[in-house]
Amino acid sequence: MSARALIFAANWKMNHGPGAAREYAQKFLALTAPAVDRSLWFFPPAVSLGALSKSLRTRPDASVGAQNVHWEPKGAFTGEVSIPMVMEVGARLVLVGHSERRQLFGETDEQVVRKTRAAIKAGVTPLVCVGETLTERESGRTEQVVLRQIGAVLQAIDGAAWTKVALAYEPVWAIGTGKNATPDDAAQIHEVIRMELGRKGVSVRVPILYGGSVNQENVGLLLTRPQIDGVLVGGASLDPKGWADLVERGSRAKVRPSGGYDLV
């Protein structure tokens, strides 16, 4: 992963089996060309990893990752898949601690740490998600919650290993709801996370993505904030044409090294 590349991550959740994944890739590839300054990350369901990674093999800008893994490489864990297994079918990334895993399946900070550690050890990039619920936000605890979630990982992963980690700030109340954090709100929390990483001596190069109801209309504005290194997108990544359009709009909007904004 090039740490400075703008990252567009698509979380398909429980959508697109292997056949649909192949069709998606065919359409998406016809609509986009590789660009050196951006990375396209796809998180399909586990059963579609092999089909998708094969379909995208001609594109050096595209990587595929698992939405969830177990931290053990093998064993008596019915229904789980391990990191070596997803790597065997092409995964180079894993999503860890997505809010749906935390909220719906009871994933704890401790499990997030185990998965993150296992991913780094195996040589896949964990994309670790953090974010507050609506109740936590409304009671003024956003920073406290995000720092607790980040802190658990910071405590367990040493500085050098952070070069292999990516983070996503995803306010839970914004995921799949059509409500997104304003670019300023998101940028402010990204800044808090970045400062916390800095305090612990962690690389400034750790990419921090924003996620939560990002779509073709709002991606441009979000990515004008220099604190936001990319986006993690669920609903708006499910249609190949819409996703290609979102990627192009976001790429055009990112702050250029010259400092100018180029809004869509």
Ligand code: PEP
């Ligand atoms: C997600 O699944 O990580 C997400 C941000 O979903 P959505 O874009 O649909 O809010």
